[in-house]
Amino acid sequence: MGKKSTFIHDDFLLNNKYAKTLYHDHAANMPIIDYHNHLPPEEIAENKIFNNITEIWINGDHYKWRAMRTLGIDEKYITGNASDFEKFQKWAHTVPHTMRNPLYHWTHLELKRYFGISDALNTQSAEAIYRETSEKLNSPEFSCQNLLTKMNVEVLCTTEDPTDTLEHHRKIAKSNFKTKVGTAFRPDKAIFIGAASYNDYLDKLEDVTGITISSYNDLCEALRNRIIFFNENGCSLSDHGLEHLYAEDFTASEIKSIFKRKRSNQKISTVEVAKFQSAMLLFLSETYHEFSWVQQYHLGALRNNNSRMHQLLGPDTGWDSIGDFSQARKLSTFLNKLDSKNVLPKTIIYNLNPADNEVMAAMIGNFNDGSIKGKVQFGSAWWFLDQKDGMTQQLNALSNIGLISCFIGMLTDSRSFLSYPRHEYFRRILCNLFGTDIENGELPDDMDWIGQIIEDICYYNAKDYFNYQ
Structure with a gap:
């Protein structure tokens, strides 16, 4: 056809003998647990x-x-x-x-x-x-299923709104497809009370649950109804995409009044929006804890920057970027409110601004209380950061401030069935980091122990963390 892309060879990104051994003997053949992506479950169910x-x-x-x-x-x-x-x-x-x-x-x-x-x-x-x-x-x-099998995907987890019927997940579960296909509960539309379409969304949630949502308590009942439904269908994760966490102080009467006025199409203030979203997140997190779910927070995206193109093409078409939101104080307050009542679920925090790497790596240590290995995780480099430099920075920040040995590793966060070599990409970068430290005399030449750490990060830590059998 043309000139060969010979730079993609067996030792791509592996710059010394230690890195090569760690990758080929320990990382390469580990199954993939892709615990967050946006693959269409319908296409998997139909084996498109x-x-x-x-x-x-x-x-x-x-x-x-x-x-x-x-x-x-x-x-x-x-x-x-x-x-x-x-x-x-x-x-x-x-x-x-x-x-x-x-x-x-x-x-x-x-x-x-x-x-x-x-x-x-x-x-x-x-x-x-x-x-x-x-x-x-x-x-x-x-076919879709064979592409996943070819990449040794043992588990994958898509992302669905609370109103989803999960019909495709149920169909997959009844099939002979060996890859476990789960879902993550993504209730952001129920949280963002400031959105113009908020009441339209609640009307849809009413239709799905059969619950008339005229009060805040009704909303909580409807969401709990869907959490139970998702749980019964094998879901054990939630996911949120937020600019930052919300952790304002509020009273129950305030939240009820804010919701009632919004439901009546009355105007609510920016302060009231933040208070409501704080209450909603705490309610959901406590419910996740009750069901032993893992909660995920993707923080820091500044979305839909180009209003002209957003109006023309809609969301998720390439007009988002890295935001510079203040994260530490609100994240600390939010996690502390849950921890103070001993209802903090397993939690994964992802940041989009690389300036927050050390902030996140330090924050998770405040809430790892010894009850679970790696209970609060600094999630893998995400979106604009899931490249060689971004992954390296995330791994270094976690290594320097936390325990890289407890890390649950990579995910694709992708809508494409051809994205699974990103796990290979991550594994090669990971092995090269450790291999370089060994070559420099900064780590011992103990390939059995370091090889086990590599295997844990690539596979076993996630398998244990999500209780996949």
Whole structure:
């Protein structure tokens, strides 16, 4: 086809013999527990077969979309009405320009691992790669379920709203598919009382639960109803995407009044919004604790920055960025309110601003009380940070301030079935960090013990943390 992308070799990112041994003997063959992603469960349940590589690889991938826009490619070839082949051609044209962006590594890792293609993707190789990958994707061997099996995915966890029927998860659970497919409860729409569509959402929640939601207590009852439903269907995680935690002081009468006025379409203040969201988060967290769930908080995204394009294309289309919100005080107050009543669930905190790495690494230590190994986790480098430098910074901050040996490792946070080499990427970076320390004489040449730490981070810690059997 074209020039080989020979930089993706067996020892890619592994810069010494110790790193190579740790990766090949301890990390490479560990099963994957992908405990947070946005894969469509319907496509897993139906075991979808894709028509071509654009469908599975470019459609919905806002990482690629941002790169193409930056290069000056018209929206027609990104989210517009161009043909799938034309969109792929434009992506292939973009790829050589992504050098030093993680997209360049991910692109060639994914072509190699799923399709056995070692050619560099560019304008010259585009047609042949499109043809070869699309032919393979049209076969049952490359169905959604087989792609997950090929990557040794033992468990994956999608993300659903409380109003979801979970019909696809129930269908998967009854099938012979060996990968465990769970879900995470994402109730943010019930929390964001300041949203213009808030009452419309509560109307939908009413329809699903059969509970008339005219008071704050009704809302709590409806959400508890859905938590029970999710729990009965194998859910053991929640997830929240917030700018920062909310931990304002409030009284029960205040919250009831705020909710009643909102339900009557009356205006509520910014202060009242914060108080309500604080109450809602505490209620949910206490309920998660009751059901022994793990709660996740993704903090720090500044979303929908480009109002013109957001209006045109909607959310999650590539217009979000890193926010610089104050995190420490509110996070501390929130966790402390739960811990003071001994109802703090297992908790994973993800930050999007790298300036907060040490803040998060230090904060989790305040609430690891010896009851559970790694009870409060500093989550893996997320979104804009899930690249070599971002992962390294997160791992170093956690190592320096906490215990890296207790870390539950990587996740994809992806909407693509071709994203699982990101786990390999993380594992290679992890092994190279430890291997470099051994080579520098900063860690002992004890490959059995350090190899066990690597295996724990890649697999066993998550397996234990989420109680996966």
